[in-house]
Amino acid sequence: RCRFAYSPAFETLAAVRVATGPQPPGHHRRWLTDVGDALRRLDLRPLTLLQPRRGYTPDFLSPPPDGPADIADELARIAATPPLQARAEIARSLADTPGASRTATGRLLLDGEPAGVVALLAGLVADAWEALVEPYWPRTRALLEADIAFQARRLADGGLDRLFAELHPSVRWHDGVLTREHGGADHRDLHGEGLVLMPSAFKWDQVVIVLDPPWQPTLIYPARGVGNLWQEDAGADAHAAALARLVGRTRARLLTGLAQPAATAWLAHRYGLAPATVSEHLAVLRDTGLVTAARHRHEVRYRRTELGDLLAGSGTPQRASARTREATARAK
Structure with missing residues (x-):
């Protein structure tokens, strides 16, 4: 039941992190220059606060997809998140940033009416998508689809053993166990649930895993060839x-x-x-x-x-x- 997918909502969250986070933009410097004006018109503080440098980002903001996803469907899933589940994930995320829950934005996210907070965050993801990712989605989607096609050929040639062994340098596959380097002690036994493998263009610097129920177990890895994403711009x-x-x-x-x-x-x-x-x-x-x-x-x-x-x-x-x-x- 292992399968590949990509997620416009996840790419949007990752793009927000690249644009506003403390880490360098890496291969996306030219993109960041292009979206500078649009970025200044957005107030993304709630989304930024929920993406700690090291820690938990609420899974409901980019729910693992069943396959290549459509942004409209993903936004509908985000908006339909049960409010109490959303609040629990928000509280967990804020706890990973010292003092975050005492800021004005943190108090809004924690103390606001839960259904209204979910609607606010879904709207911010939509705004960030339109301003930061949608204009560049054709080339981004092409990169993700090319990675999936490459990995599918690798799977056909060598089975899951070869796919997992060569998926990404930080991933290790041994004796039926898939391990991420420096991944901590969290683990999940799949018991036939399967695994979603999701390439990402904007999460260029590390592998991310989703392990917590009720979400589908998911491994998100930097897409192969992401260093060439803005090649046309570099040529100019x-x-x-x-x-x-x-x-x-x-x-x-x-x-x-x-x-x-x-x-x-x-x-x-x-x-x-x-x-x-x-x-x-x-x-x-x-x-x-x-x-x-x-x-x-x-x-x-x-x-x-x-x-x-x-x-x-x-x-x-x-x-x-x-x-x-x-x-x-x-x-x-």
Whole structure:
């Protein structure tokens, strides 16, 4: 009973988190620039407060779908959440952020009439969808559908063993148990319930699991190739285009994508590339002094050098010219 799905409501919540949360936007910087004006017109504080940096986000705000979902159906499901269930999930979420329940927004969510709070939150999800995600949904949906097609072929070739073993670098499959790295002690025995596997474009940085009844057990993972989602926009950027001409498009993507240290498997998943291809390009970048590698536990992680930062557009402008000339000579 394992199956794939995607959720416009979940993408909307994740987009709100990217746009308003403390974590960096990662591959969505260009999207964030595009939606800046629309974002400033929205008051998303209730949704933001219910998405703690570390902790529980109410499941009723993006209920796990049975399959590829329609936003209208999802909004109807959110609005139909039993008020007492919604209040219990809200209280649990607020408890994960110290002081949240004492803020004006927290008091509104906890002390307001429960049915009215559900309607308020459903309306905010709808507003955020229209402003932040709907204009970009065709390309986002195409990415999610491409991931599902790829994973379905992997399932056909190697069964569930291969699918789960290669689904995402932070997921481990052994002896009938699916484990998320750094996932805590929570667990759920499926007992034939099945599992929804849901790729996400805006939840680009980690795997999320839904375990609590009455919701369908769900594993949400970053979609394969999410690093290419805004590729057309990147092509219009003069610096990105020049870098691609200098070192090649794939190497340019890998170099700019190493804002944080990452292992080969993570980069391969992020950009939809074969691990061997990533390794080959990283070797060239390392040999030319643009990246360096260091072992971290069971994996080797790559990060940009100062020279790599300069070429990627993250270095000190005053020194960029000389260092860029040096990089050009070394790359040749």
